Amino acid sequence: MSSNSLGQIDLQIMWNRLIAVVEEQAQTLMRTAFSPIVREAGDLSAGVFDLQGRMLAQAVTGTPGHVNSMAESVKHFIRHFPTATMKPGDIYITNDPWMGTGHTNDFVLTTPCFKDGRLVALFSCTSHLTDIGGLGFGPDATDVFMEGLYIPMLKLADQGRMNETLMAMIRANTRLPVDTEGDVYSLAGCNDIGCRRLVEMMSEFGLADLDTLSAFILERSREAVLGEIAALPKGTWRNEMMVDGYDAPIKLVATTTVSDSGIHVDYTGTDAQVRRGINVPIAYTTAYTVFGLGCVVSARIPNNAGSLAPLTVSAPPGTILNAQKPAPVLLRHVIGQMLPDMAFGCLRQAVPERVPAEGTSCLWNLNMRGAVAGGDGGNYGFTITVTSNGGTGARPQADGLSATAYPSGVRGTPVEIAESIAPLIFWKKELRADSGGAGARRGGLGQAIEIGSSIEKPFDLLAAYDRIDYPPRGRDGGANGTAGYVGLKSGRALKGKGTQTIPPHDRLVIMTPGGGGLGDPRRRDPQHVTEDVAEGLVSPETAERVYGVPLKAAE
Structure with a gap:
């Protein structure tokens, strides 16, 4: 495709259309899911990837922990199932916390998309399944094997034929076999919808592949984020936070460095992984840290491999933010979702007006x-x-x-x-x-x-x-x-x-x-205090004692 102004406009239209495709993919998942946490709460993610496993677009519907960690899981799928071996009708599945989205209750499915017999993209999706056996969805396990069914990288379907042995294993390892089986088919169906809509889009625009569009999306997004970072003060800032932990409090430590090449957050100094299931795999640590950075730095830039690239994260292996297998990780969100606050605590020292x-x-x-x-x-x-x-x-x-x-x-x-x-x-x-x-x-x-x-x-x-x-x-x-x-x-x-x-x-x-x-x-503003009291958000006593607004003014 040409790089003239008309070509740039065409590419931007295609990019927006791609986002619409994955949003329909996500809406399909939400509307067909059996688990209430998915269909009512939207605990899911959906996205489309190029043949190198780079995320090109994510659905607006979904959670940062799923999307940003799912972005890495597709690369693992390609490593286990090279693109040259993929066939129409294949579907791949895992819930490996270290190659998926951080805990076993999230199933990740990836489906190759073919147009005219040629592989053109990969669709991936994730949702939270309510029960997959084990001790249940709590932090009591002392290793990952106690946390329920563990699915390595496997084929869920081979050229359109479902792996009935695997489905029988899934049904047999849950207290909710009806819901769990239904959720697996829901995940498979949403990827199918994504594939169908992408092929329609490519036919409409006369595309044989996504190579030009992929390069445009990733480079523009990366440049946009680097442009935002260029406007930030450069330097290194540190933040600490204490959290409750399971048996004892846990200290989290972050050091954030803003440079011309990007933003890096390092968690050296953070406490070691613990015996119970609140440990966090590095993919989930990265997902929520990068999301926090993005909220401050690049909130209006679409999420994809290009926009994520300048934002990097590290944590020493064996710390609670880089837990090593077989550590229990089922409740990784309890600490993992604190990490935007950790990033904010660093960045408020540089740009307090944004944090x-x-x-x-x-x-x-x-x-x-x-x-x-x-x-x-x-x-x-x-x-x-x-x-x-x-x-x-x-x-x-x-x-x-x-x-x-x-x-x-x-x-x-x-x-x-x-x-x-x-x-x-x-x-x-x-x-x-x-x-x-x-x-x-x-x-x-x-x-x-x-x-x-x-x-x-x-x-x-x-x-x-x-x-x-x-x-x-x-x-x-x-x-x-x-x-x-x-x-x-x-x-x-x-x-x-x-x-x-x-x-x-x-x-x-x-x-x-x-x-x-x-x-x-x-x-x-005293008027805001008055409104808070009238709406029952703040008591009259607090209005007078803490805000200094006399009761007669707050009633």
Whole structure:
């Protein structure tokens, strides 16, 4: 294709069309998935790759942890199944945490796309499956083999014929065989849709291959990110954060260097990997660190191999951010999703006007399971993940967001959906007043949630929470967000991590953290304080004591 102005316009149109193709791919996955965390919350990713395994476009629908780590997994697929050996109808699958998206509950499928008998691209997708056996979706395992079914790089389909032996193994290793099998076919189907739409697009534009378009996308994206980096101050900045850990607190340390060639984050000084399943493989560490950098540096540049290239990450092997096999990693998101805050803590020293205070960050998902009638071709009991979170940190130009899953991007699971598929009653789900850290810009609020059994049986909570001992930190005079809490309605506090039983006549109480505030609370616009009190976000007592707004002005 020519490089004149018309050619450049054509290429840009094709690029936008490619993004639309992968978005339809993702929407297909979300609409056909069996697991509620996918179809209701959007815990998935979808993208198209060139024949070198470089991501050309990702769907807007999806999570950074999936997308940016999936970007590396396709290269592993090509290493195991060279492109010269691929045939129409082939599908490849894995859930290897170190070659996929960081834990075994995420299945990654890659499908070669052919046009006129010629391989032209690869489509890949990921979604979170609710249960794949083992100890369940909690942090209790002491190695990866206890965490459920482990699928190496395999063919799910060979020239259109499904691997029924593998499908039987998958069904046999889950408490939810119906859902799990359905999710596998959902993943395969969404890649098929991507292939179909890409071939239609290539036919429409008269393309025999994607070589010219690929070079255009990757080079333009890389140049755009480097242009943004060129405007940043150059130097090296350091940040530390303490997180709750499992048995003991864990220190995270990041050193970020901004240079003309890019931005590099190194996690030397971070504590060692631990015995329980909150360790993080390097691919997931990279995914969320790069996402945090991108939010500050290149938020308006499409995500692809070109835009990701100038943003690099390293961590010493054996640290909790570069856990080595067979370390347990099932709940890698608990610490992995703190990493944008780690990057922000470095960059705020260079560009404070772009960076928020710390937020809840780690998902406060409600992973619950229990016994109900089942089996004999159906599911065994119930297992459910209800997505939930606390508040985000205050932003330089706005308050933090309440009950928002940043940086993961998943939506909260509707109560009606959870109650329709599990024997649970949500007695309360409301914003937690005064939980957002006070500041000129207030942190987002957490939630107060109460859940009980709707049958005369207990249920298990597979807890995996953080920000209980070390809440989100405020910045520049802003207060910390309120710490999280897990307990029973009857008064007993529960552990933030680990499987625990909720009695049938009690209720689970979850209080998610609030985000940190930014700036001196006394500088907050009194009108904003008045509105916060009127909406029940801030109590009159806090308005007067912390913000300095008299009660009569706040009522």
